[in-house]
Amino acid sequence: ADYPSSWGSGGGGGGGGGYRGAESWWWNGGDQVSQWHREGQRASYYTTTRQRQAHPEPSNGGYHGSDDARHKDQERASTGARVWHSPAFAASAPPAVAAPAEHRPTQQPVAPAFSGSSPSASSTAGLNGRQPTAPAAPTFGSPNHRGVLPVNGGGRYGNATFAGRGPYTFISPVKLGDPPAPDAPMPPMSLDGGNEEEYQEYWDYNDVNPRQLSGGWVEYRSHPQVKIEPYWFHLKTAELRFEKPPEAHSVVGRLEAPGHDQEELGGEGPEWEMSVKELKAALRGGMAQDLGLRTEVLAQRAVSIYETFLPRVLSWHDYQYLTFWFFGGMDKEGGRDGDKSAKQFFAGDGAATRSMFADDAFFRAAARLIMKRIHKIHPINLTYFVWTYSRAGIVIPEFMQCVADYLCNAGKIPMCDRCSLGTMVWNFSKCGIRHDRYFELTAAECVRSNRLRSLAPRNFQNTMIAYSRMMHWHEKYVDAMARGIVRLLDAHDPRYPKTDKHILFAYTCKDGSEVPADAFRIGSLTVILKAFQALRTGSPEHPEQLRRSAEGVCASMADYARRSVATSPRFMREPGDACDFFLQLARVAADGRLAIAHLLPTGPELQSMFADAPEVKAEQFRRLLQRVS
Numbered sequence: 001a002d003y004p005s006s007w008g009s010g011g012g013g014g015g016g017g018g019y020r021g022a023e024s025w026w027w028n029g030g031d032q033v034s035q036w037h038r039e040g041q042r043a044s045y046y047t048t049t050r051q052r053q054a055h056p057e058p059s060n061g062g063y064h065g066s067d068d069a070r071h072k073d074q075e076r077a078s079t080g081a082r083v084w085h086s087p088a089f090a091a092s093a094p095p096a097v098a099a100p101a102e103h104r105p106t107q108q109p110v111a112p113a114f115s116g117s118s119p120s121a122s123s124t125a126g127l128n129g130r131q132p133t134a135p136a137a138p139t140f141g142s143p144n145h146r147g148v149l150p151v152n153g154g155g156r157y158g159n160a161t162f163a164g165r166g167p168y169t170f171i172s173p174v175k176l177g178d179p180p181a182p183d184a185p186m187p188p189m190s191l192d193g194g195n196e197e198e199y200q201e202y203w204d205y206n207d208v209n210p211r212q213l214s215g216g217w218v219e220y221r222s223h224p225q226v227k228i229e230p231y232w233f234h235l236k237t238a239e240l241r242f243e244k245p246p247e248a249h250s251v252v253g254r255l256e257a258p259g260h261d262q263e264e265l266g267g268e269g270p271e272w273e274m275s276v277k278e279l280k281a282a283l284r285g286g287m288a289q290d291l292g293l294r295t296e297v298l299a300q301r302a303v304s305i306y307e308t309f310l311p312r313v314l315s316w317h318d319y320q321y322l323t324f325w326f327f328g329g330m331d332k333e334g335g336r337d338g339d340k341s342a343k344q345f346f347a348g349d350g351a352a353t354r355s356m357f358a359d360d361a362f363f364r365a366a367a368r369l370i371m372k373r374i375h376k377i378h379p380i381n382l383t384y385f386v387w388t389y390s391r392a393g394i395v396i397p398e399f400m401q402c403v404a405d406y407l408c409n410a411g412k413i414p415m416c417d418r419c420s421l422g423t424m425v426w427n428f429s430k431c432g433i434r435h436d437r438y439f440e441l442t443a444a445e446c447v448r449s450n451r452l453r454s455l456a457p458r459n460f461q462n463t464m465i466a467y468s469r470m471m472h473w474h475e476k477y478v479d480a481m482a483r484g485i486v487r488l489l490d491a492h493d494p495r496y497p498k499t500d501k502h503i504l505f506a507y508t509c510k511d512g513s514e515v516p517a518d519a520f521r522i523g524s525l526t527v528i529l530k531a532f533q534a535l536r537t538g539s540p541e542h543p544e545q546l547r548r549s550a551e552g553v554c555a556s557m558a559d560y561a562r563r564s565v566a567t568s569p570r571f572m573r574e575p576g577d578a579c580d581f582f583l584q585l586a587r588v589a590a591d592g593r594l595a596i597a598h599l600l601p602t603g604p605e606l607q608s609m610f611a612d613a614p615e616v617k618a619e620q621f622r623r624l625l626q627r628v629s
Contacts, residue, residue: 167536170436172443172474176543182483186450187227192514193505194224194312202228203310206415208376212255215247222414225313225505226450233411240411242448257375265304271297276305279324283358298325298358299365302385303373311380313507314419317515319384325358325366326388357392367399374402379412383420383427390430397433404428404438413445417507421445422459425466434470443467443477452484456504456517460485461524468531475546478537482549485520485528489556492519494564497572522564522577525557529584538593551594558585558599565609579613579621586624597628 194202205211205221212218216236222229232241232248235255266272270291274282279298282291288298305322312318320329357363370377370385377385386403389396407413407424416424425442428435445451446463460481467477491503498516506516532554538547561581564572582601589597601609602625610618 167471168473169434169471170439170473172440172472172476174440174443174474174476176476176479176545178476180448182449182480184449186453187229189453190225190227190505191501193507194228198224198228199312202415205230206378207254208257209254209260211251212253213248214250214252215245217245217248218255218411219248220411220415223417225417225454225507226414226448229414229450231411231414238409238411240414259373259375262373262376265300265307267297267300269294269297271301276321276324280327283325284327295359295361296365298362299369302362302366303369303377306378306381306385307373307376309378309381311378312510313417314380314383314423315507315509315515317513318510323384323388325362326391327356353391354393357388360394363389363392363394364396367396371399371402374406375410379407379415380417380420382407383416383424386427387423390427395431395433400428400431400433401435404435408437408441413441416445418451418454418456418459419507421451422455422462422466426462429466429469436472439467439470439472440474443474447476447480452480453487454505455484456499457485457488457520457524458518460488461528464528464531468534471535473535475542478532478535479546479549482532482537482546482553485553486556489520489553489560492560494519494560494568494572497569520560521572521574522561522568522581523574525561526577526581526584529554529557529581529588533584533588533591536593540593547594551596554585554588554594554596555599557581558596576613576617578609579617582609583617583621583624586621586628589628590624600625600628 202221202224205219210218210220213232215234217232217234220231220233222231229242230244232245233239234245271279271293274291279293279301282288282293302323302325309322316329320326366385367389370382374382382403386400389399403424413421421442425439428438442463446455463477464481467474488499488504492499497519499519501516504517506514508514532550537550561578565578585596586600588594589600606621610621
């Protein structure tokens with residue numbers, strides 16, 4: 001986005017890929033970010049070929065990046081994250097496998113295209129409404145860097161900024177005034193998250209060999225949670241529309257996916273004959289060698305399962321019966337404790353977490369195979385597979401790059417259900433891997449009114465964690481998250497742990513069981529509030545509308561926390577959760593970006609909120625309250 005010639009004022013046809021339509025906004029990737037991303041030319045983990053040529057030998061021991069980033073990356077490795085530089089993924093190897101050539105644009109990306117009226121000049125300008133100026137040459141740490149970058153605490157690497165301004169590693173050119181409008185027309189909300197007829201249509205249109213239309217378009221279906229909205233994807237330009245293009249008037253056949261002639265995975269031996277449950281027990285018990293289980297064949301079995309499974313939603317309840325390399329849930333039979341499952345899904349670190357997964361060799365073998373056959377795996381299945389890497393602390397940059405390249409260049413993101421949409425960006429942030437274009441396209445999907453209405457509390461939490469960790473600023477996304485959270489908070493009665501199905505539909509597992517969405521807890525509000533603060537929401541350069549939305553979500557959070565303290569059952573609370581929330585709210589107030597000091601507890605209420613809190617936290621709050629006053 002540093003290149004002004006790349007971002008036009010609207011109009012224009014063939015771009016480098018984009019969202020378009022009255023019920024969506026655009027991202028056509030028409031800048032050097034997208035170009036280098038699609039080329040996939042990297043000489044090593046941290047640099048592109050052209051940057052390696054420009055800076056052949058860094059002074060910090062061969063590490064392309066700041067010393068701070070290097071130290072943080074070493075710290076991450078020492079605490080359990082595995083960043084592989086094996087021969088299969090070495091710097092001397094060929095460039096990382098990106099999306100198949102058939103899915104990559106062949107022409108130079110151009111200005112983003114809009115449906116309807118052109119955006120204002122301010123919506124296509126850079127920071128503060130100014131057109132950004134092009135640097136003489138891309139430098140490490142600029143948003144144009146297309147290598148896979150290490151990320152340290154807080155989501156920044158070194159002192160990277162956007163065009164020399166602010167704390168962000170990437171600032172989206174999308175502005176609040178860009179389409180879609182918050183009040184854009186929507187279909188009726190799904191009442192069940194998708195019925196059988198809708199899922200059959202969803203699987204049919206999103207087949208490995210989808211319908212190919214005239215004009216170079218293919219027709220897909222978004223997830224049933226958003227009423228299987230049809231959308232169209234252009235194979236050469238990677239443009240995505242929710243309005244049918246006039247030239248896509250007839251079906252010309254079925255698209256032959258890259259690698260369509262690849263044989264189905266299968267074979268003989270214990271890896272294929274043992275059940276998923278038996279394989280789990282064998283791997284967890286360290287009996288793989290005794291049983292003659294071969295790592296490469298186990299990887300084939302795993303990929304085969306995920307290639308053939310037709311998913312509904314990203315549900316631990318479904319995938320525990322498929323994922324033999326993840327041992328969670330083995331010690332209990334039956335039962336569906338959604339809250340405990342969700343905590344196991346995202347929480348926890350260290351050796352205990354690593355012991356819940358297969359060994360490193362399995363993950364390396366599976367990554368090599370997936371990169372060759374990625375087009376055969378449904379994006380929801382792919383999200384869960386990648387989740388096992390992020391939770392196990394296995395970081396293979398080329399694999400992660402391949403996954404994001406494919407999802408972007410094949411138009412798969414709207415196919416995701418609400419959980420996979422939020423979990424995949426969480427996966428990237430957990431692994432510390434940047435992919436600016438994927439984060440932009442995910443934000444584009446999140447802000448669509450129909451999609452925003454479908455998001456559950458944990459989806460808001462996971463995406464906010466991801467964007468704040470990576471310090472990826474997208475003002476329209478942040479504003480949408482603030483407004484969406486308010487809708488759920490204000491409508492929910494905190495006496496109940498699950499969200500009312502009339503406000504937010506439950507999700508339905510493959511076996512037909514229904515699981516209502518977990519409601520917000522005070523602890524989750526604290527996490528989200530930290531993310532808003534990390535993103536400097538409400539800074540002077542941010543739009544007034546965004547500041548009002550941020551202040552509104554803080555007010556709803558404070559009100560919900562008070563109602564939860566008064567009425568929530570004990571199992572919905574955690575020791576000191578109210579104290580932690582209001583302490584975080586005080587930190588936000590003390591920053592001075594948002595006018596929320598009036599939301600803080602004082603007098604008798606302060607004593608009750610901090611009754612079970614450590615004295616050190618109570619003292620912190622009192623000092624912050626003095627600063628705010």
